[in-house]
Amino acid sequence: MKIIINNSLMIPIYEQIVDQIKTLIRKGELKENDNLPSVRALARELKISALTVKKAYDDLETEGFTVTVHGKGTYVAATNAERLLEEQKKEVEADLEKAIQKARRCGISDEDLKDIFELLLEG
Numbered sequence: 001m002k003i004i005i006n007n008s009l010m011i012p013i014y015e016q017i018v019d020q021i022k023t024l025i026r027k028g029e030l031k032e033n034d035n036l037p038s039v040r041a042l043a044r045e046l047k048i049s050a051l052t053v054k055k056a057y058d059d060l061e062t063e064g065f066t067v068t069v070h071g072k073g074t075y076v077a078a079t080n081a082e083r084l085l086e087e088q089k090k091e092v093e094a095d096l097e098k099a100i101q102k103a104r105r106c107g108i109s110d111e112d113l114k115d116i117f118e119l120l121l122e123g
Contacts, residue, residue: 001030001037005046013048017056025065025076026084036066036074 003020005013024030036042039057043050057074060066064083068074103113 003042003046005048014052014056014059017042017046017053018059021056021060022065022087025079026088030076032076032078034076036076038073 001021001024003017005016007013009016011019021030021036030036036057037045039050039053043053046053057066057068061068061074064080065077066074067077100113103116108116
């Protein structure tokens with residue numbers, strides 16, 4: 001499992017870890033019952049605090065993507081296809097919302113935005 005941290009992003013490191021692990025699960029690169037690296041091992045590899053990795057693992061468990069067995073490690077939970085699809089939709093919606101806000105800040109009208117989106121969907 002390869003996780004890459006970008007310190008120049010305004011996204012907290014633990015969120016970057018969560019997003020990358022979710023992506024690996026969605027792509028099928030991490031499957032049910034696959035063992036994630038220990039908190040200490042991943043923290044050492046990424047050269048970050050173990051508390052940051054722990055927070056990421058806790059978030060993944062809260063969202064139902066992983067299960068932690070104390071003393072044994074953290075494992076990928078059974079994948080729920082509907083949940084994964086819903087996650088992907090939320091990500092796309094968030095990205096589109098950011099694009100719309102940026103377009104409005106630049107003075108692009110809603111009508112022009114609709115034209116742009118139609119072109120993108122056709123192309």
